Amino acid sequence: GAVVSQHPSWVICKSGTSVKIECRSLDFQATTMFWYRQFPKQSLMLMATSNEGSKATYEQGVEKDKFLINHASLTLSTLTVTSAHPEDSSFYICSARWQGSNQPQHFGDGTRLSIL
Amino acid sequence: KQEVTQIPAALSVPEGENLVLNCSFTDSAIYNLQWFRQDPGKGLTSLLLIQSSQREQTSGRLNASLDKSSGRSTLYIAASQPGDSATYLCAVPLGGQNFVFGPGTRLSVLP
Numbered sequence A: 001g002a003v004v005s006q007h008p009s010w011v012i013c014k015s016g017t018s019v020k021i022e023c024r025s026l027d028f029q030a031t032t033m034f035w036y037r038q039f040p041k042q043s044l045m046l047m048a049t050s051n052e053g054s055k056a057t058y059e060q061g062v063e064k065d066k067f068l069i070n071h072a073s074l075t076l077s078t079l080t081v082t083s084a085h086p087e088d089s090s091f092y093i094c095s096a097r098w099q100g101s102n103q104p105q106h107f108g109d110g111t112r113l114s115i116l
Numbered sequence B: 001k002q003e004v005t006q007i008p009a010a011l012s013v014p015e016g017e018n019l020v021l022n023c024s025f026t027d028s029a030i031y032n033l034q035w036f037r038q039d040p041g042k043g044l045t046s047l048l049l050i051q052s053s054q055r056e057q058t059s060g061r062l063n064a065s066l067d068k069s070s071g072r073s074t075l076y077i078a079a080s081q082p083g084d085s086a087t088y089l090c091a092v093p094l095g096g097q098n099f100v101f102g103p104g105t106r107l108s109v110l111p
Helices: none
Strands: A004-007 A008-012 A021-023 A032-038 A046-051 A067-073 A075-081 A088-099 A111-115 B006-007 B010-012 B019-025 B034-039 B044-051 B056-058 B060-068 B074-076 B084-095 B098-101 B105-110
Touching: A004 A088, A021 A088, A021 A111, A032 A075, A032 B006, A046 A067, A046 B019, A046 B098, A067 A111, B006 B084, B010 B019, B010 B044, B019 B034, B019 B084, B034 B056, B034 B060, B034 B074, B044 B060, B044 B074, B056 B084, B074 B084
Parallel strands: A008 A111, B010 B105
Antiparallel strands: A004 A021, A021 A075, A032 A046, A032 A088, A067 A075, A088 A111, B006 B019, B019 B074, B034 B044, B034 B084, B056 B060, B060 B074, B084 B098, B084 B105
């Protein structure tokens, strides 16, 4: 089946640093990738949608200057949390989809980000 | 605005029982509906995808049904096992982009 690899799986860093999370589709070309955030005991909330070669579309309330998304190729999207603060600590999950809306999304294993 | 709800929020059953998880959505204009499993601290594993033209999908002990007109889907788990313990999420894409998740049902299957 389709595999999405997310790296790193766990990050602990100091407040003020920037953190980059990678999301790769290993065996298919992902025309669309999604980034979600999940706080403890809550469901996933969509942060942004990125189509290869285009600027990401951010959901309301998500700061695009803080959460930089790059989808430069059909197999890689990156999320950079700039100047991270403790309130950015969360579980970040990416998903990838090939072509149309009737295709399933395949999820990475998530990245747990802890800002001290 | 699409809203997805799931009941029950939590469920605890003895091993071997059959069980049903429920998912409701407010906007019936969906392309498909997907059921996922999430283990603690982990990502999502896709269980079943039902296209809008389908009424049900089966995979092993899992059966998912979809009734678009009433905005409902059910996930039926037969002969539950302790390894089935996890949070089960349903999700629907809207407009081809947004993927709206329900809050999940936390399932515990007791040995």
